[in-house]
Amino acid sequence: xxxxxxxxxxxxxxxxxxxxxxxxxxxxxxxxxxxxxxxxxxxxxxxxxxxxxxxxxxxxxxxxxxxxxxxxxxxxxxxxxxxxxxxxxxxxxxxxxxxxxxxxxxxxxxxxxxxxxxxxxxxxxxxx
Amino acid sequence: xxxxxxxxxxxxxxxxxxxxxxxxxxxxxxxxxxxxxxxxxxxxxxxxxxxxxxxxxxxxxxxxxxxxxxxxxxxxxxxxxxxxxxxxxxxxxxxxxxxxxxxxxxxxxxxxxxxxxxxxxxxxxxxxxxxxxxxxxxxxxxxxxxxxxxxxxxxxxxxxxxxxxxxxxxxxxxxxxxxxxxxxxxxxxxxxxxxxxxxxxxxxxxxxxxxxxxxxxxxxxxxxxxxxxxxxxxxxx
Numbered sequence: 001x002x003x004x005x006x007x008x009x010x011x012x013x014x015x016x017x018x019x020x021x022x023x024x025x026x027x028x029x030x031x032x033x034x035x036x037x038x039x040x041x042x043x044x045x046x047x048x049x050x051x052x053x054x055x056x057x058x059x060x061x062x063x064x065x066x067x068x069x070x071x072x073x074x075x076x077x078x079x080x081x082x083x084x085x086x087x088x089x090x091x092x093x094x095x096x097x098x099x100x101x102x103x104x105x106x107x108x109x110x111x112x113x114x115x116x117x118x119x120x121x122x123x124x125x126x127x128x
Numbered sequence: 129x130x131x132x133x134x135x136x137x138x139x140x141x142x143x144x145x146x147x148x149x150x151x152x153x154x155x156x157x158x159x160x161x162x163x164x165x166x167x168x169x170x171x172x173x174x175x176x177x178x179x180x181x182x183x184x185x186x187x188x189x190x191x192x193x194x195x196x197x198x199x200x201x202x203x204x205x206x207x208x209x210x211x212x213x214x215x216x217x218x219x220x221x222x223x224x225x226x227x228x229x230x231x232x233x234x235x236x237x238x239x240x241x242x243x244x245x246x247x248x249x250x251x252x253x254x255x256x257x258x259x260x261x262x263x264x265x266x267x268x269x270x271x272x273x274x275x276x277x278x279x280x281x282x283x284x285x286x287x288x289x290x291x292x293x294x295x296x297x298x299x300x301x302x303x304x305x306x307x308x309x310x311x312x313x314x315x316x317x318x319x320x321x322x323x324x325x326x327x328x329x330x331x332x333x334x335x336x337x338x339x340x341x342x343x344x345x346x347x348x349x350x351x352x353x354x355x356x357x358x359x360x361x362x363x364x365x
Contacts, residue, residue, distance in 0.1 A: 010150060010154070011228075012154045012158070012175055012179070013153065013154060013157065016154075016157050016158055016161050019161060020161050083146070083149060083150070107149070107153055108149050108152070108153055110153065110157065111160065112157060112160050112161060113160070
């Protein structure tokens with residue numbers, strides 16, 4: 001079973017992801033803390049990380065750089081699922097390639113079904 | 129001066145709009161989740177209801193704040209006790225607090241009357257209370273939370289404050305939040321899923337009544353308090 005790690009500070013949305021993707025044959029872990037996410041990732045080695053950038057006392061971008069600093073996790077795909085609109089990201093294209101971000105999704109436009117399609121594609125690609 | 133005032137209003141509106149996205153995303157995604165479910169949906173329906181209620185509450189408060197500051201709505205004053213307002217607010221947030229594993233405590237030490245507008249003050253404190261409860265609505269905090277509604281006398285004022293056992297607001301962070309209000313998305317870094325708009329809306333409502341919010345401590349809890357001047361005429365009655 002593929003492991004998904006969601007870093008989501010809101011409890012209601014976190015539980016929604018847990019229930020929805022849990023019912024789609026994924027093993028789902030949810031945490032609201034960047035620090036706990038690092039510990040969890042070390043524990044389970046997720047197949048995919050889905051991260052909100054607005055975290056308590058933490059800048060999500062810093063988390064991404066920290067996450068990528070571990071050589072074992074260079075290839076773990078990351079989806080940014082955030083309330084932060086794309087125009088607030090660095091315009092430098094290197095930002096996306098350096099951090100190896102697979103996809104950015106603006107949270108107000110999220111549909112669980114389309115996120116499932118993305119996740120299925122990414123995890124299938126990883127298997128192949 | 130006027131340009132700054134307009135900008136402040138616009139920033140407050142943007143902040144409220146940004147904060148309203150969260151309950152709407154919650155509602156929308158829970159509805160999507162529930163659509164395909166054969167399970168009992170009563171718990172989801174409760175969450176949907178409270179998310180919608182919170183969104184409406186914030187909108188109504190923003191509208192009230194704008195109308196009061198633009199003098200579109202008159203502030204009718206009458207003799208009230210702040211303890212009664214806080215009691216009312218505590219009752220009204222009961223459901224949201226329960227859903228967020230948050231205990232409520234009321235500490236009313238004085239019942240001296242003041243002249244004030246009951247509904248406007250209640251609206252301001254509802255927003256503060258919601259923000260304190262939801263500031264900790266994250267996966268991070270697993271300990272039992274509590275919120276304290278306190279009213280006590282201090283000199284010629286009745287002080288009314290709302291405090292939480294798990295928020296870190298203090299003089300420095302509050303001043304920083306107010307000064308960063310126009311500049312950053314995450315206005316209060318200690319908060320995760322909300323941006324603290326409820327505090328700023330409450331502050332604008334209270335300011336229209338010449339009252340100001342400031343950070344304070346009560347029984348080891350941190351929160352925000354405002355001082356309500358006692359009415360000398362009412363003291364004579």
